[in-house]
Amino acid sequence: MRKKLFRFAENAKRENIIEPGKPLFEKIKDNWHQLYFKNERPITVELGCGDGEYSVGLAEVDRDRSYIGVDIKGDRLYQGSTYALENDLDNVAFLRTKIHELDKFFGEGEVDEFWLTFPDPRPRDRDVRRRLTNPRFLNVYQKLCKPNGWFKFKTDSTSLFDYTLEVLENEFHVDDLVYTKDLYNEEELLKDHHGIKTKYEGIWTAKGEKIKYLKFRFK
Incomplete structure (x- = not known):
């Protein structure tokens, strides 16, 4: 439990994790290019990304695309977020939400x-x-x-x-x-x-x- 609480506290400080309580959580729909990545590169979304191993792996291979890992478990997103920060992967982000709420965070044709x-x-x-x-x-x-x-x-x-x-x-x-x-x-x-x-x-x-x-x- 202590480890989870530490990770949740760290997640709250990180820009590459978009989760409840952060301003972008309410504004990001239809705005991933403008408000987060600040470019028009193609967006790949990994559903149920867990620790984010695949999301960061793809982001390392192809720097000309933007990647978003989606999962509801914040303590797992911490893992991918940490790897991305330690390896200067600014083309990957993590969204904490349930898959059945995906349309609250992406607009039609945004992915x-x-x-x-x-x-x-x-x-x-x-x-x-x-x-x-x-x-x-x-x-x-x-x-x-x-x-x-x-x-x-x-x-x-x-x-x-x-x-x-x-x-x-x-x-x-x-x-x-x-x-x-x-x-x-x-x-x-x-x-x-x-x-x-x-x-x-x-x-x-x-x-x-x-x-x-x-x-x-x-x-």
């Missing part, structure tokens, strides 16, 4: 690309609407993403991956869908990831679990 990495698979049938690839979430992402923007999804869960493919086939039609159930044996698709691995991805792959990946463009 160029979404990443969803290793979300909770929500395996119980009663939790199907809470899966982050459920049509109710996909409709929100589509609204906030520029036309033809990419959505990229990575998971170790076979059940969630199969569910997502079924949704894309039957309920939410998209363009340019490409997928694999064994990412590390797909050289072309592997290029999308720039060698970035989260801690848990490393654990799962070490155990022989195959990583699933898909990407598509919103119509």
Whole structure:
């Protein structure tokens, strides 16, 4: 608890974490270019970013894009925020909010690309609407993403991956869908990831679990 309280206190001082109580939290919608990044570079949003490993990894690889990691857990955002500050990554920010409130913080067409990495698979049938690839979430992402923007999804869960493919086939039609159930044996698709691995991805792959990946463009 002491560690969490320290992190929350530090987060409150940091400009690269936008959270309740800070002026930008109420003003940032439709204003990421103007009020935070101060440029017109394309914006990539990572949904449920956790410790921010993927967000900062992408930000290091491509300094010509802006990255925003979104998660509700402030003590985890502290990790990504710290790494960004220590490595002078001014092209990455973190937003503390729930995914189902995303449209309060981004305007229509404000996002160029979404990443969803290793979300909770929500395996119980009663939790199907809470899966982050459920049509109710996909409709929100589509609204906030520029036309033809990419959505990229990575998971170790076979059940969630199969569910997502079924949704894309039957309920939410998209363009340019490409997928694999064994990412590390797909050289072309592997290029999308720039060698970035989260801690848990490393654990799962070490155990022989195959990583699933898909990407598509919103119509």
